[in-house]
Structures are given as C-alpha cells and as structure tokens.
Amino acid sequence: MAATQPATDSIISFRHVNKVYANGTVGLKDINFDIPRGQFLVVVGLSGAGKSTLLRTINRLHEISSGEIQIDNEAISAYKGKALRQLRCHIGMIFQNFNLVKRSSVEKNVLSGLVGYYPTWKCVLGLFSAHDHQRVVQALDRVSLTPKIFARADELSGGQQQRVAIARTLMQDPHIILADEPVASLDPRTSKDVMDTLKRLNREDGITVIVNLHSVAIARQYADRIIGLRAGELVYDEPIANVTEANLDQIYN
Amino acid sequence: MANPEVPHRPWTQRYHVAAIGWSALLIALLVASSIMTGANFSIFLANIDQFFALLGQMSHPTWAYTKIIIQPLYETIQMALLGTTIGAALAVPFSLLAASNLVTNQILRNLIRFFLDLVRTLPDLLMAAIFVAIFGIGSTAGVVTLAIFSFGMVSKLFYEVIETIDMGPLEALKSVGASKVTLIWYAVLPQILNQFVSYFLYTLEINVRASTVLGYLGAGGIGVYLQRSLGEFNYGATAVIILATLVVVLIIDGLSNHLRRVLL
Known part of the structure; x- marks a missing residue:
C-alpha cells in the first residue's frame, strides 16, 4: 500500500466514465470529477438523469462501459470476487426504500452490515463476536433506536427504518456513504432527522457522503458541493458558496 | 362546465372481443375433446343408480374396522412425512437455482427447470410400481416415490415464491460485500420461510392422500387395506378408511392454517 500513497487527497475520482445499457440507452456520458476526502456531496437532477447509476458505479452495483473510477487512487474496475467484496465492505449504502429485511429483527438487520467482514459459515x-454485538447497541444508540433492537423491522415507521439502515451502514465502519434518495419516501420532519444524521456522520467521523436528491432545497441546506446531472452528463459542479437559484436552474432546463 | 374529453376506446376493447373470443374457444375445445375421447355424459347418468347403491353401502361404516387400520394409518403418515421432508429439503437448492431473479445464467436456469419438468412428468403410480420392483413390497418404495413426487412439485412452488420477493434487501446485502450464500441466508430465506412452511404442509396433505393410492401397488401404508376392503366388497370398511384419511387431512389443514397465522 505504501507505494500507492494518494497523490492527491481525492477519495473518489471519475475519469471519462461512460455507461451504455445493453439496450443502447446512454446512462452516463464522459463523467469527470474528483471527490475530496470528507466532502458532503449532493447530486441533483431529474429522474432518469443518471443519479442512481452514478452512485452505484462507485460500489460496482452497476458496471461502467468505459473510463475509470478510482477509490483511494486505485482503479476498481478489475476487482473481482473477494477483492470486490472487500471494497464494498468500506462503502455504506442507504436506499430510498430502506431495503431492510422486513421480517427480520432490527438487531439482525444491523448485524448484516458486518457480513463482509466475516467468513460465510460464521x-x-x-457467530458474531461479543464485541460486534456491543457495536450493534452503540450503532443503534447513535440513531436513537436502542429500545427497538428486538423489534421486527416492519413494525417500525419509515423514518425509523431508514435510521436502522444507517445503523447497518455504521457497522461497516465505512469511509464512504452513498445515499440514493434517502428521504424521498419520508415526511419533512423525518427527512430532517435522516439528513441531520448523515451530516453528523460526515462532520464527526469524517465519512465522505454522497447523496442523490431531487429536492434542491434540502441539497442547498446540507451540501458542501452540488453537482448536477442531465441526461447522463455532468452539467453543473459548484461549491455551495457559489450555488444560486439561477444557476441551479440550468440543470433542469 | 364542459365535459372533459375522454380518449377514444376501440370497439374491440368496448365489446370485450378478446375475452369473449377466448371463452368461446375454450368451450369449443371442451366439447371437441369430449366428442373425440368418447367421454359420454349419458353413460354417467344411466349408471348413476349404481353409484348411489355403492354410496348406500358405504354409509354404514364398519366401525370395528377402526382398530385394525390405526397402525397402517400411522405408517401412512410417517411415510408421507418422511417423503415430503426429503423431497422439500432437496427442492430448496434446486428452487434457488431455478429462480430467475437469483440466477442470471439463463442456460443453467433452463437446464434446472427442464430437469424439474422431467421429474414432474413421471407419474407417481409408475414410480411406485418401479420402486416396488426395486425395493420390494413395503414402505421404502412408498417413501422414495413420495420424496421424488414432492421434490418435483415443491421445487416449482418454491421457485415461484422466490421470484416474488422484494429485491431491495438483496441489493443492500450485496452493497455491504456479502457472498452469494450469505445473501441467500440473510435476504432471501427470511422472506420466503413462511410460504415454504405453508407449501410443505400442503404437500404433506397431498402425500397422505397419495400414499393411500400408492399402497395399492404394495408401497406400504393404509392403501393395502383399502385395496383389500374393495376387493372383498367390504364397503363399510372402505368408508372407515376414507373417513380416517379425512380426519388426518383435516388435522394437517388445521395445523397449516395455524402455522401460517403464527409465522406471518
């Protein structure tokens, strides 16, 4: 690892990334940008602009057609099997529909964030260690859900389920959190809870957070930097200080 | 206020042409197959008195026979339980491999499905006859037949259940770096377990009934007694056997309903 010390402090770099789906639809078109370590980055754009695709190329849930994505200055496209699973270990992901196993307990859902660290048979x-069981309690404490540890996931409200999903991500001890429309199915108050939690993890733990949002208002409130996608192209990239209502409009026109 | 403009609906849709057409075709096929196979409803009506005569004799069950059939009925339930368990256990890996949302390799999936179709095509009576020839008269042949029969049926029911699960948790587990087996254990099984139990009990119920018929061919269980009573025209005893089987089926059905409620 010493030989590949980061030349810059970018945690993620996109270099001429293209994605074309099997049916010919263009998902991403020549995407180039760098994400500095510890940034709270918000991606905005219309539905179908390629936001979800962009996010999922980072943990290889989607494959790219050409170009290169580097994480910690290492190209990730060639990763296979165990190396790929190890990459994913350190990248948390939050989804619009929470994606909890509804019929399992909150505890088991949170523990499932660890499965990349354990051999399959364990x-x-x-067979998770006592220390990791303790960490489940701590993770739930950070999202204020410790009393619900033995409840079934489907007994919880939407906002609580999303916080369980965040606790699951915390178990991964992630360097990066990807959040795909994390508040799209929540009401304004629980949305604020969830966004505040993500911001806190970004500030307190130094986790790089990348969030897809369609709400520009929430984006402006939380982002360090906003990038905009339109039809798979990067059409906007400004630090929050330079973001104005007028220039944001160009993403949508 | 002016009426809002409603999009034009083609006449084929307005008069349900497709639905009526298909229904007419289905009826035509039914009539045609009745004529071609020579299945004649009038024969059924002409001989209905004999049916009632038989039913009359069966309406006086020989209750004393109950004591004799308890042991073979017990054996039948054991056979059904063993056969269903073995079949269902084997069905789990096959149904996972046959589910289109888990296995993207179409060739592998179609191969597995073809194999399952093949297994389901084998008539259970034929299998019983073959296994009686191989293993001799007794319940071993019955258990093997029921296991294979359950395997074929349960695999199909299972993979159809798997294809309806929520794929979200799978994506989440994949994103944390789970291996394939872990993925199935954590994200697939909890979603399907209750339906698996329900189908298992349904198959068990079918197997209790099926094993009475298998006994006919010497594959053990209560079927042997059913054959004997019919052979001796002892319809009172036949009635007792049928009633006893009904009781077992009712118990399994009740158990199934209860478990489904508890597990849901």
Whole structure:
C-alpha cells in the first residue's frame, strides 16, 4: 500500500466514465470529477438523469462501459470476487426504500452490515463476536433506536427504518456513504432527522457522503458541493458558496 | 362546465372481443375433446343408480374396522412425512437455482427447470410400481416415490415464491460485500420461510392422500387395506378408511392454517 500513497487527497475520482445499457440507452456520458476526502456531496437532477447509476458505479452495483473510477487512487474496475467484496465492505449504502429485511429483527438487520467482514459459515451460523454485538447497541444508540433492537423491522415507521439502515451502514465502519434518495419516501420532519444524521456522520467521523436528491432545497441546506446531472452528463459542479437559484436552474432546463 | 374529453376506446376493447373470443374457444375445445375421447355424459347418468347403491353401502361404516387400520394409518403418515421432508429439503437448492431473479445464467436456469419438468412428468403410480420392483413390497418404495413426487412439485412452488420477493434487501446485502450464500441466508430465506412452511404442509396433505393410492401397488401404508376392503366388497370398511384419511387431512389443514397465522 505504501507505494500507492494518494497523490492527491481525492477519495473518489471519475475519469471519462461512460455507461451504455445493453439496450443502447446512454446512462452516463464522459463523467469527470474528483471527490475530496470528507466532502458532503449532493447530486441533483431529474429522474432518469443518471443519479442512481452514478452512485452505484462507485460500489460496482452497476458496471461502467468505459473510463475509470478510482477509490483511494486505485482503479476498481478489475476487482473481482473477494477483492470486490472487500471494497464494498468500506462503502455504506442507504436506499430510498430502506431495503431492510422486513421480517427480520432490527438487531439482525444491523448485524448484516458486518457480513463482509466475516467468513460465510460464521454469517450463516450467526457467530458474531461479543464485541460486534456491543457495536450493534452503540450503532443503534447513535440513531436513537436502542429500545427497538428486538423489534421486527416492519413494525417500525419509515423514518425509523431508514435510521436502522444507517445503523447497518455504521457497522461497516465505512469511509464512504452513498445515499440514493434517502428521504424521498419520508415526511419533512423525518427527512430532517435522516439528513441531520448523515451530516453528523460526515462532520464527526469524517465519512465522505454522497447523496442523490431531487429536492434542491434540502441539497442547498446540507451540501458542501452540488453537482448536477442531465441526461447522463455532468452539467453543473459548484461549491455551495457559489450555488444560486439561477444557476441551479440550468440543470433542469 | 364542459365535459372533459375522454380518449377514444376501440370497439374491440368496448365489446370485450378478446375475452369473449377466448371463452368461446375454450368451450369449443371442451366439447371437441369430449366428442373425440368418447367421454359420454349419458353413460354417467344411466349408471348413476349404481353409484348411489355403492354410496348406500358405504354409509354404514364398519366401525370395528377402526382398530385394525390405526397402525397402517400411522405408517401412512410417517411415510408421507418422511417423503415430503426429503423431497422439500432437496427442492430448496434446486428452487434457488431455478429462480430467475437469483440466477442470471439463463442456460443453467433452463437446464434446472427442464430437469424439474422431467421429474414432474413421471407419474407417481409408475414410480411406485418401479420402486416396488426395486425395493420390494413395503414402505421404502412408498417413501422414495413420495420424496421424488414432492421434490418435483415443491421445487416449482418454491421457485415461484422466490421470484416474488422484494429485491431491495438483496441489493443492500450485496452493497455491504456479502457472498452469494450469505445473501441467500440473510435476504432471501427470511422472506420466503413462511410460504415454504405453508407449501410443505400442503404437500404433506397431498402425500397422505397419495400414499393411500400408492399402497395399492404394495408401497406400504393404509392403501393395502383399502385395496383389500374393495376387493372383498367390504364397503363399510372402505368408508372407515376414507373417513380416517379425512380426519388426518383435516388435522394437517388445521395445523397449516395455524402455522401460517403464527409465522406471518
């Protein structure tokens, strides 16, 4: 690792990234940008502009067609099997629909954030260390849900489920959190809870956070920097200080 | 206020042409197959008195026979339980491999499905006859037959359940770096477990009934007694056997309903 010390302090770099779907639809078109370590980056754009695709190329849930994505100055496209799973270990992901296993307990859902760190047979038998069980309690405490640890996930409200999803991500001890429309199915108050929690993790733990949002108002409130996508192209990239209502409009026109 | 303009609906849609057409075709096919196979409803009506005569004899069950059939009925339930368990256990890996939302390799999936179709095509009576020839008269042949029969049926039911699950948790587990097996254990099984139990009990119920017929071919269980009573025209005893089987089926059905409620 010493040989590949980061030349810059970018945690993620996109270099001429293109994504074309099998049916010919262009997902991403020549995307180039760098994300500095510890940034709170918000991606905005219309539905279908490629926001979700962009996010999922970072943990390789989607493959790119050409170009290169580097994480910690290492190209990730060639990762396979164990190396890929190890990459994903350190990248948390939050989803619009929370994606909890609804019929499992909150505890089991949070523990599932650890499965990348354990061999398969230990996961199947549920042999997590006492220390990790303790960490579940701590993670739930950070999202104020410790009393719900033994509840079934589907007994919780939407906002609570999203906080369980954040606790699951915390178990990963992530360097990066990707959040795909994390508040799109929540009411304004619980939205604020969830966004505040993400911001706190960004500030207190130094986790790089990348959030897809369609609400420009929330984007302006939380972002360090906003980038805009339109039809798979990067059409906007400004630090929050330079963002104005007028120039944001160019993303949508 | 002016009426809002409603989009034009084509006449084929307005008069339900497709639905009526398909219904007419289905009825035509039914009539045609009745004529071609020579299945004649008038024969059924002409001989209905014999049916009632038989039913009359069966309406006086020989209750004393109950004591004799308890042991073979017990054996039948054990056979059904063993066969269903073995079949369902084997069905789990196959149904996972046959589910289109888990296995993207179409060739592998179609191969597995073809194999399952093949297994389901084998008539259970034929299998019982073959296994009686191999393993000899007794319940071993019955258990093997029921296991294979359950395997074929349960695999299909299972993979259809798997194809309806919520894929969100799978994506989440994939994103934390889970291996394939962990993915299935954490994100797939909890979603399907209750339906698996429900289908398992349904198959068990079918197998209790099926094993009475298998006994006919010497594959053990209560079927042997059913055959004997019919052979001796002892319809009172036949009635007892049918009623006893009904009781077992009702118990399994009740159990199934209860478990489904509890597990849901």
